[in-house]
Structure formats: C-alpha cells, structure tokens
Amino acid sequence: MFKPHYIYNTLTDITPEFLSENGIEALLLDVDNTMSVAHANKTLRQGVPEWLSLMKENGLPLIILSNAKTKRAKLFADSVGLDVIGLAAKPLPFGYIRAARRLGVKRKNIAMVGDQIFTDVMGGRLAGVKTVLVTDITPEETSFFKIKRYFEQIMLKRWKNER
Ligand SMILES: [Mg+2]
Structure with missing residues (x-):
C-alpha cells in the first residue's frame, strides 16, 4: 500500500521513453518538493520548465494534484500553465479519481509523481493509479514532517536493498 511503483531522484529524471515503455499516458503532479524546491518555497526546481515543455x-496530459487550498494551488498552476485540482485531500482517492x-485517461494508465509516501503514493495506490516517488527533497522544518520523513527513510532503504 505504501510502496511506490517507481523511484526517481527528481521529477526531471522522468523521460517520455520511460512513460511510454510503462504504459503511462498522463501524469498527476505534486507541487511541494516535487515541482518546487521546498515545502514553503514555490520556486521551481532546476530544469522543471524545460521538462514541462x-x-x-510529447503530448502528455499533465495535471497538478495538490492538497493546498484551491486558490494557492491555482496560482501556482497558472504560473506554470497547467490545470489543477486543489484541496485534493491526498491520501484519499477522490482527488485522483476526479x-x-x-484527463479522460484510464487510471491504470496514469501515474502520480510526488515526494511523500503517506500522501502521494498511498493515495495513488488507493485510487489505482501508478506511483512515482521522487526522493531528492529539501529537509522539512516541522517535527510532524520529521517524523513522517523518518519512517519514509526506513521504507526507502528497505526497497533500495530489495533491488
Ligand atoms: Mg510534496
């Protein structure tokens, strides 16, 4: 339930070839730490504009799926020219289904890309989409996030050893 289908260092490592080889026809994108450099900082990560182009x-439909308030999510989405669903309540599956x-694409042909196992990946699993975990992230400041990250690191290590 928590294990991502694929693990990448960053969003921009995902190639059109990888997507077509794995039957992925559309992507759902997380914002914080996936497209942007950190949780509170909306600066785009290096290479993201080029990657979006x-x-x-390659004709790949993209949509932002964010737990942020609709207005904040929309503002970010407009800045990168993407469609968005805000207040997605990940890991609940409803936002993914919407x-x-x-997108008009079957869920098995969609992948969610995000940095959080207990949010992005778990929700994707519940909704029946594929999941890509990105692991190159800025450390979070709050203790709530630190606890989450601690468990994420343990699971990540285990999956990396399995390979
Ligand atoms: Mg995130």
Missing part, C-alpha cells in the same frame, strides 16, 4: 511536446476523469 518536453512533456507537452483528475483521471478530467
């Missing part, structure tokens, strides 16, 4: 050139409907 590459995905668009996003899949809006």
Whole structure:
C-alpha cells in the first residue's frame, strides 16, 4: 500500500521513453518538493520548465494534484500553465479519481509523481493509479514532517536493498 511503483531522484529524471515503455499516458503532479524546491518555497526546481515543455511536446496530459487550498494551488498552476485540482485531500482517492476523469485517461494508465509516501503514493495506490516517488527533497522544518520523513527513510532503504 505504501510502496511506490517507481523511484526517481527528481521529477526531471522522468523521460517520455520511460512513460511510454510503462504504459503511462498522463501524469498527476505534486507541487511541494516535487515541482518546487521546498515545502514553503514555490520556486521551481532546476530544469522543471524545460521538462514541462518536453512533456507537452510529447503530448502528455499533465495535471497538478495538490492538497493546498484551491486558490494557492491555482496560482501556482497558472504560473506554470497547467490545470489543477486543489484541496485534493491526498491520501484519499477522490482527488485522483476526479483528475483521471478530467484527463479522460484510464487510471491504470496514469501515474502520480510526488515526494511523500503517506500522501502521494498511498493515495495513488488507493485510487489505482501508478506511483512515482521522487526522493531528492529539501529537509522539512516541522517535527510532524520529521517524523513522517523518518519512517519514509526506513521504507526507502528497505526497497533500495530489495533491488
Ligand atoms: Mg510534496
């Protein structure tokens, strides 16, 4: 339930070839630590604008799926020219299902890309989409996040040893 289908260092490592080889026709994108550099900082990670262009050139439908308030999520989405579903309440599956409907793509042919096992990945598993965990993230400041990250690191180590 928590294990991602794929693990990448960053969003921009995901290639059109990887997606087509794995039957992925559309992506749901997390914002904090996935597209942006940190949780509270909306600066885009290096290479993200170019990566978005590459995905668009390859005709890949993209939509942002964020737990942020609708207005804040919309503001960010507009800045990168993407459609968005805010207040997604990940890990609940409803936002994923709405996003899949809006994209008009079957859920098994969609992948969620995010940095959090207990949010992005778990929700993706519940909704029946594929999941890509990105692991190159800025350490979080709050203790709530630190606890979450602690458990994420343990699981990550185990999965890496399995390979
Ligand atoms: Mg995130």
